[in-house]
Amino acid sequence: MEHETPAGDLRLANLTKRFGIFTAVDDLSLTIPQGSFFALLGASGCGKTTTLRMIAGLEEPTSGQVLLGDRDIAGLRPYKRPVNTVFQSYALFPHLDIHENVAFGLRRRGIRKVTDQVERMLALVQLEGYGRRKPAQLSGGQQQRVALARALINHPQVLLLDEPLGALDLKLRRQMQIELKRIQTEVGITFVHVTHDQEEAMTMADTVAVMNAGRIEQLGAPADIYEYPATAFVANFLGQSNLLAGEAAGRTGDDVPVTAHGARFSVPADRARTDQGPVFLGVRPEKLHLVGGPDEVPAGHQHVGGVVSDASYVGVSTQYLVRTAWGSELSAFAANSGVGGRLPVGTPVTAHWDPRHAFLLPRAAGEDDQTSPVLDEPPVGALS
Amino acid sequence: MSALAHVPASAGQPAPPGPPRGRNRLLPYLLLLPGAAWLLVFFVLPLLQLAAASLYDPSGSLATGYAMTGEVGNYWDALSAYWPQFARSFVYSAIALVLALLMGYPLAYAIAQKAGRWKNLLLVAVVAPMFTSFLVRTLAWKTILSDNGALVGLLRDVHLLGADGRLLATPFAVVLGLTYNFLPFLVLPLYASLERLDPRLLEAASDLYASPLRAFRRVTLPLSMPGLIAGTLLFFIPATGDYINAELLGTPNEYMIGNVIDSAFLVRLDYPQGAALSFLLMAAILAIVFVYLRKAGTEEVL
Numbered sequence: 155m156e157h158e159t160p161a162g163d164l165r166l167a168n169l170t171k172r173f174g175i176f177t178a179v180d181d182l183s184l185t186i187p188q189g190s191f192f193a194l195l196g197a198s199g200c201g202k203t204t205t206l207r208m209i210a211g212l213e214e215p216t217s218g219q220v221l222l223g224d225r226d227i228a229g230l231r232p233y234k235r236p237v238n239t240v241f242q243s244y245a246l247f248p249h250l251d252i253h254e255n256v257a258f259g260l261r262r263r264g265i266r267k268v269t270d271q272v273e274r275m276l277a278l279v280q281l282e283g284y285g286r287r288k289p290a291q292l293s294g295g296q297q298q299r300v301a302l303a304r305a306l307i308n309h310p311q312v313l314l315l316d317e318p319l320g321a322l323d324l325k326l327r328r329q330m331q332i333e334l335k336r337i338q339t340e341v342g343i344t345f346v347h348v349t350h351d352q353e354e355a356m357t358m359a360d361t362v363a364v365m366n367a368g369r370i371e372q373l374g375a376p377a378d379i380y381e382y383p384a385t386a387f388v389a390n391f392l393g394q395s396n397l398l399a400g401e402a403a404g405r406t407g408d409d410v411p412v413t414a415h416g417a418r419f420s421v422p423a424d425r426a427r428t429d430q431g432p433v434f435l436g437v438r439p440e441k442l443h444l445v446g447g448p449d450e451v452p453a454g455h456q457h458v459g460g461v462v463s464d465a466s467y468v469g470v471s472t473q474y475l476v477r478t479a480w481g482s483e484l485s486a487f488a489a490n491s492g493v494g495g496r497l498p499v500g501t502p503v504t505a506h507w508d509p510r511h512a513f514l515l516p517r518a519a520g521e522d523d524q525t526s527p528v529l530d531e532p533p534v535g536a537l538s
Numbered sequence: 539m540s541a542l543a544h545v546p547a548s549a550g551q552p553a554p555p556g557p558p559r560g561r562n563r564l565l566p567y568l569l570l571l572p573g574a575a576w577l578l579v580f581f582v583l584p585l586l587q588l589a590a591a592s593l594y595d596p597s598g599s600l601a602t603g604y605a606m607t608g609e610v611g612n613y614w615d616a617l618s619a620y621w622p623q624f625a626r627s628f629v630y631s632a633i634a635l636v637l638a639l640l641m642g643y644p645l646a647y648a649i650a651q652k653a654g655r656w657k658n659l660l661l662v663a664v665v666a667p668m669f670t671s672f673l674v675r676t677l678a679w680k681t682i683l684s685d686n687g688a689l690v691g692l693l694r695d696v697h698l699l700g701a702d703g704r705l706l707a708t709p710f711a712v713v714l715g716l717t718y719n720f721l722p723f724l725v726l727p728l729y730a731s732l733e734r735l736d737p738r739l740l741e742a743a744s745d746l747y748a749s750p751l752r753a754f755r756r757v758t759l760p761l762s763m764p765g766l767i768a769g770t771l772l773f774f775i776p777a778t779g780d781y782i783n784a785e786l787l788g789t790p791n792e793y794m795i796g797n798v799i800d801s802a803f804l805v806r807l808d809y810p811q812g813a814a815l816s817f818l819l820m821a822a823i824l825a826i827v828f829v830y831l832r833k834a835g836t837e838e839v840l
Contacts, residue, residue: 212745232741233748248739249757249761304746
């Protein structure tokens, strides 16, 4: 099948999918550049898998287009699309051995001599010598790599990965993330990776799209999204955030002054998504530093006072909850770098931050502070 | 300290090897016993008796008794006299099997994969006819196919059947009866196999350039092989030995080997010949099953 149209960007234009009255994907438009590693990140039920299945052709869009280069492939049957999928369940053919599983796509396209290609592909995923085994005789991680080889051998223009690492344990998942990234760099195919694991999305993808309720909330490079989220949903889904409810009253010079809980703060104007009305003042927990009193706050930093209400030691860091005078609990991560001791519960502290690390998000009137609970796993970038 | 040290020591001790294990070893055989005894009394012994009867001197009779003369010629005589019925049995049940597959595979597939909440109702519909007697159902077909029935009338009106054409008492009726009566035995094992078929495998096949037809050939069919093999055997074996359908829906011209064996034992009282025919039928079926299983290759299927 060398007569394919020259590869190009994958574009979704006003893609919508409704199941009865439920809108799974809502007027989605985005462009995925050729050769990039793109992650669709969202909680379950946000429409990310439905989007993927529409690209694969396993689901028919209610409206909209799926464009590969200049060609609309939305009407093509799945077996006519130059797109392959690594399924969440792997969906290996249990009656065929590994060699035949990997050769399946080539054989269906009428290619007779497959052995060399299959061997090369098994080497790429480090499964040489496993060709004669059946899928049931392989471990989860090995099956995952067979599923990858089975899709990659067809040299698709786009490879779709539907939570491919979801069934693996943590250590193997990390290993496979690095592996997948290596393979993507090696083959240069566009990867579209669907996941609910924010860390997975951030470590692997060039571009991350955060999806919520069938729409894309924010799209960009992982660091950009993390450092300057566009909505409260993104701020809390990708890592954790302390969001203080406040009111902004327009821009003053390069800053946006904010009144929150009776105190005045300010945020640089280039880190404000809005400068009028109800806002969230956001600070990431690792950007929040704890000191003994207001007199210890470095110049230029802003601060709030409170009492340590919880301290969780998680090895690389200690995660504190600080109860403020108005009752909200802020989280603050302190790296266990050996500098400074640990603060016991009940210690009065002052939490301070550099205004250049804060961000301002629009808030629906009436919404109160949002501070995410302490997670078991340290979130992405907490200590970097 | 001593208490701590004591714990593992005593923990290692319960479960001494001894009587429980000995009983466990015998348990499988004990569980086998009732079934094995049943088979011995009601299958193996009659089979041996039948084998002996097939070698009796054919000049004997029930009244005068049979002499055991090791008459191997019984087999040859039976076969040369009744080979047409033998051949007819296999031809009829083969045609019926093909028809049943054409109807039964799509049916089983639809129930297993597409029926959704109607699945159980459809399964009951497949099995429900079995709640009435085999004989009653076959007699019902006799009514449906009868010369004065609505079906024949309709077919004559649209000239699919000649003015004096008939359905009853034809090979068509017998094959139809076989197809109808044994269809559930084909559908149920097939259903069980297809029900386990993961539809995601078909999506994967489709994703890997297999058209629906090829996905069926390469994925659905091989994965339904266990059910297909079991179903065809459960259909073919009783259909080949059947005599009710030929008896009720056919004429002596449609008689199958089952009818001949039936009459040898119950009408002509020729026990040696009936026994010889029974063994010939059994041997033929065993040979066919053996070849079939070798060809279909069950080890391919997990």
